[in-house]
Amino acid sequence: DVVMTQSPLSLPVTLGQPASISCRSSQSLEYSDGDTYLNWFQQRPGQSPRRLIYKVSNRDSGVPDRFSGSGSGTDFTLKISRVEAEDVGVYYCMQGTHWPQTFGQGTKVEIK
Amino acid sequence: EVQLVQSGAEVKKPGESLKISCQGSGYNFPNYWIGWVRQMPGKGLEWMGIIYPGDSDTRYSPSFQGQVTISADMSIGTAYLQWSSLKASDTAMYYCARSKGQRLVDYWGQGTLVTVSS
Numbered sequence: 451d452v453v454m455t456q457s458p459l460s461l462p463v464t465l466g467q468p469a470s471i472s473c474r475s476s477q478s479l480e481y482s483d484g485d486t487y488l489n490w491f492q493q494r495p496g497q498s499p500r501r502l503i504y505k506v507s508n509r510d511s512g513v514p515d516r517f518s519g520s521g522s523g524t525d526f527t528l529k530i531s532r533v534e535a536e537d538v539g540v541y542y543c544m545q546g547t548h549w550p551q552t553f554g555q556g557t558k559v560e561i562k
Numbered sequence: 563e564v565q566l567v568q569s570g571a572e573v574k575k576p577g578e579s580l581k582i583s584c585q586g587s588g589y590n591f592p593n594y595w596i597g598w599v600r601q602m603p604g605k606g607l608e609w610m611g612i613i614y615p616g617d618s619d620t621r622y623s624p625s626f627q628g629q630v631t632i633s634a635d636m637s638i639g640t641a642y643l644q645w646s647s648l649k650a651s652d653t654a655m656y657y658c659a660r661s662k663g664q665r666l667v668d669y670w671g672q673g674t675l676v677t678v679s680s
Contacts, residue, residue: 451624487665491607498657498670499607505666542607546665550623551597553607 452477454543456554462562469530471557473543478523480547487546490519490528493556494539502541503528535561564588566596566658566671573677574648581644582674584658591639592616595661598632598643601673602654610656612664613641621664648678 453476463469479486490503501510503519506526516531530537538561543554569583584596597612611622615634622632634641641658658671 481665489667498673499659500670501668504668510668540606544607544667546661546667549621549664550611550625551609551665551667553609556606 451550452479452545452548452552454545454552454554456541456543456557459555459557461557461559463530463533463559464562465535466532469533469537469559471528471541471543471559473521473526473528473554475524475526475545477548479526479545480523486522488519488521488526489544489546490517491542491544492537492539493542494536497539499542530559533559533561564660564669566660566669568656568658568671568674571675571677573679575680576650576678577647578678579644579646580648580676581642582656582676584641584643584671586639586641586660589660592636595664596634596641597659597661597667598630598641599657599659599670600626600654601657607657610643612661615639615641648676650678650680652676653678 455474457472491499493499502513507519518529540556542556565587567585592615595612598610600608610626611632613620613632615636631644655673657673659667660669661667
């Protein structure tokens with residue numbers, strides 16, 4: 451299985467400050483169709499995961515533009531430009547390029 | 563509006579069987595894959611397997627092959643996850659999730675909490 455490694459695993463952030471989460475895969479996530487199937491999900495406390503970003507950098511409808519995704523190959527990043535209270539939760543990267551799909555361990559974002 | 567509505571929480575004893583469900587609405591159910599994801603208490607997300615309701619093509623993650631059965635009834639827009647003999651280690655929240663192709667998960671159900679205890 452492709453191993454997805456996130457860092458940090460815990461991220462205390464001051465309100466209004468930026469945050470950045472790294473996700474690295476053990477194999478390239480570029481698929482034969484030219485797309486890279488790396489997604490980011492947010493799981494707020496007590497809720498189901500919600501997709502924020504798909505195929506590296508495409509923001510889902512309704513997702514605030516303070517969230518952005520970037521990267522290629524095996525190295526990816528999720529950035530929050532200015533953290534708000536509603537951003538508290540666990541963030542997961544997930545690859546869909548290789549079977550089985552695999553998730554990172556999760557990064558817990560909390561307010562300092 | 564796309565919705566995935568899962569069946570309610572279950573409390574079972576070790577050795578019992580169980581089938582939980584996930585009903586899709588607001589989209590063409592047969593034409594999207596449905597995957598199942600396990601989240602053990604306080605832990606991360608694990609991909610279990612996926613089914614294409616249109617023809618019941620099913621794939622299992624190696625870690626879950628032989629441990630669960632995934633099925634679907636496209637006539638009622640519902641996918642299922644079942645166990646023939648539960649173990650205490652099956653205690654977890656189980657989510658279904660829609661996927662465009664096998665690679666692009668988007669919408670998730672609200673989760674079904676399964677508790678297995680003697």
